[in-house]
Amino acid sequence: MGDLVAVPKETRSSRPAANESSSGFDAVDRQLLELVQTEGRLKLSELGRRVRLSPAAVTERLRRLETSGAITGYGARVDPRRLGYGIEAFIRVNPHGGYNLKHPRTLELMERPEITEVHHVVGEDCWIVKVAVADTVHLEEILEEVSALGRTTTSIVLTSPVRQKPLPPVMR
Structure with a gap:
């Protein structure tokens, strides 16, 4: 008998959803990107409160933005x-x-x-x-x-x- 093979999940449509831009960023991604650029020291719980997601969901979103290269790092701005x-x-x-x-x-x-x-x-x-x-x-x-x-x-x-x-x- 052959080995069981996992069926891959359906791939996401190449067309963006109605609430996404062609670059693949939805409204929550846009909010997160703005917040981490302007207020980089916000805690995950505060980021989640502001974008109406759980800290775990925010962590996953940020990890995805980092993995994709949209977020390349974090740091302090100095005078x-x-x-x-x-x-x-x-x-x-x-x-x-x-x-x-x-x-x-x-x-x-x-x-x-x-x-x-x-x-x-x-x-x-x-x-x-x-x-x-x-x-x-x-x-x-x-x-x-x-x-x-x-x-x-x-x-x-x-x-x-x-x-x-x-x-x-x-x-x-």
Whole structure:
């Protein structure tokens, strides 16, 4: 006799339900994503209360969002000024031939704690590097290292009226 074979569950329809977007996020997912982005320290019981689900259901939803890659991590947002970094700046870099984001010298530079973001972009420049520095002397030190990789253009941040607002899934 043959072995018993488990019948797989029916696969979910490829069409989203009426309350879902084409990206597969329903209204509860959207609420959870907004809440964890704006109030990341909420307890599971409070998240559940706000979205009208049990803590167990919220845990399962969050696990699914993490597994899918929609949630990539959790962390605290800090104020650079309170940590001694009085200046934030964007450095646009047009690298010399041979330098790319995987070059050992570039990788070494990106390890510096002052470099908070690096973006590979299309346009006149290839990279946009965001830095937080204590003062202009500190900025000059960073610029010397970055300038060794290519031509740079620097913009100092005066204010940031919009900072890390929640990003909802695309509605289509």
